[in-house]
Amino acid sequence: MSLIMAVPHAFSVAELKDLPTVLVSALSFILIPGALIFCLQLLQPGPVIKGAKGSLIDQYLFGIETKLGFLSGRSAYKFNALHEKYGTPTTPPHPISDPPLTLLLGNIVRFAPNQLSSNTLKGMRNIYGAAGKSNVFLKTAFYKAISRRNIFTAQDIHYHATVRKLFAPSLSPGCMAAHEPVIKGCIARFHDLVKTRMQRGSALSLNDLYYSLSVDMVSEVLLGKSLGCIERGRPFFWTEQLPRIFYWATIRDQFQGSGIPTMIKWMLRQILRKGIRQRSEEARMRLIREQLKATHTRRDIMVEVMERSESSTLPEDEIAENFSAIMLAGFHTTSHAICATIWLVLSHPDVRAELQTELRGAFTSTDDISLDVLAKLPWLNAVITEALRVYPPVPLGGARVSPGAYVDGVYVPAGVEVSTSLYALHHNSEYFANPYKFAPERWIDPASTDKKEAVQPFLLGSRSCIAKYFAQQMLLLTLASFFVEFDGTYVGRVRDWTTDSRCYAFWEIPDLKVRLQDRMASPSA
Ligand code: HEM
DSSP states (O other): OOHHHHSTTTOOHHHHHTHHHHHHHHHHHHHHHHHHHHHHHHTSOOOOOTTOOOOHHHHHHTTHHHHHHHHTTOHHHHHHHHHHHHSOOOSSOOTTOSSTTTOOOOSEEEEETTEEEEOSHHHHHHHHSOOSSTTOOEEOHHHHTTSSSSTTTOOOHHHHHHHHHHHGGGGSHHHHGGGHHHHHHHHHHHHHHHHHHHTTOSOEEOHHHHHHHHHHHHHHHHHSOOOSHHHHTSOOGGGSOHHHHHHHHHHHHHTTTTTHHHHHHHHHHHHOTTOHHHHHHHHHHHHHHHHHHSOOSSOOHHHHHHHHHTTOOOOHHHHHHHHHHHHHHHHHHHHHHHHHHHHHHHTOHHHHHHHHHHHHHHOSSGGGOOHHHHTTOHHHHHHHHHHHHHSOSSOSOOOEEOOSEEETTEEEOTTOEEEEOHHHHHTOTTTOSSTTSOOGGGGTOTTOOOOGGGOOTTOOSTTSOTTHHHHHHHHHHHHHHHHHHEEEEEOOSOSOTTTSOEEESEEEOOOOEEEEEEGGGSTTO
16 A cells, blocks of 8 residues: 555645645745844844954854854864964063964954853863852853753752762772772773784774773773673664764754754754654663662772762762763763874874883783883873873863853953863963974973973863773773784874864764784784
């Protein structure tokens, strides 16, 4: 039976022929008013902020250029370019600026009517380090659009403090050593997988593999259960949703106030009955509820948090939601940092030689690797910190709403959104000689005049990364193991990740395609 016969009263054949016209009319009905509202929104003047300029196009078209930058994934580079172009010149020009006279060193720039960016340490401390009730820069509506209320999205500072108090003790530096054997176990299983894949002979794409490793390391330490992604060789779809969520939140944020987000939400609801996002959330929450009931065989973070929760006011459902948020926040950040560091080292032969000499002098095999020794290796630590400087996994820093306060000497009226672009901060030539150069030696050389505290990939203040030490531990162990065990050549298409990656809150990292040799298997090892 044909579809038309099955639904005789829905459309006649003649009506179906007119379907394209009907669709075009329907779309025009939605899109034309939408576009008009959007244009009107662009014409709303923002507050006048002394010293905060925008690009020429933006000054006349109220942020359209930056919005396009966001939509095309070039926002991190755009912010940086704005700072270099419109920032306040230092007087006299800083001796280490590169090249000395052409760079204007920036304090704070306006990139849209109501939105500012800062690229200085002082600006960052003003925005993210503000303490007290009245002068806190709260997270913007962008976060609210991401998901339900949790440690990452919450605007309510009391709620946030309650959650942070519950989880933070288990993520402090002193608690991390207990998880070292579990992480090493994940890495050993991961290297077995890589070696099996190497037998196929061709170059390997490491992105999915390292993502699988990150998922298993985080879930093992956090929930006491590996998700089995390493054995599977690829992640589950429901672990991978964050970049999509950030992508749509970024797109929607550009149309905020125009009525278009509501329209997009409505249209998506019509198209996707039971969206992939909902299915991902359900899968994550199912896992967490199972683990909350399961018997745990060691003191993972869930065991500690649940013990502490007895004296907390947070209900179990909220705790589960926060486990989900924390877990999700760790997957991409960690795997992106690992992949970017491997790319940076493989594409800088001198750095690779120094690093391998150091590591292979300290350990004969990955079994010998220990955090105590890793923490004292200057090249390894310098390489990781420098990689987080040139390619910060969260390149933009989070947007915050000003309570009406000074940011780096500029008064930012209440309600204006302001952020520190970590990419721009880390490339500020006021702080770093040759800021675009991947130069781990700057962290070792006692003569270096670089301002080290201007590298803040985990942000600072009460909303900084709660899992900074956990992340650092995973990076140390994973990267040391890789360079002890493998020799590799990068054969990916994108030549320079630092200039050619797209960014929607996170980077969309290029393909880490490498040809690997198992050093332990070769006679000269
Ligand atoms: C190299 C790895 C990592 C980097 C560079 C990083 C960076 C950051 C940054 C910049 C923020 C602030 C974001 C904002 O305000 O919008 C943040 C927050 C956060 N990160 Fe990380 N992160 C990393 C790994 C992890 C891991 C492994 C986890 C969990 C297992 C995690 C959990 C979180 C959570 C829950 C927050 C929100 C904290 C709060 O608002 O109190 N991160 N991270």
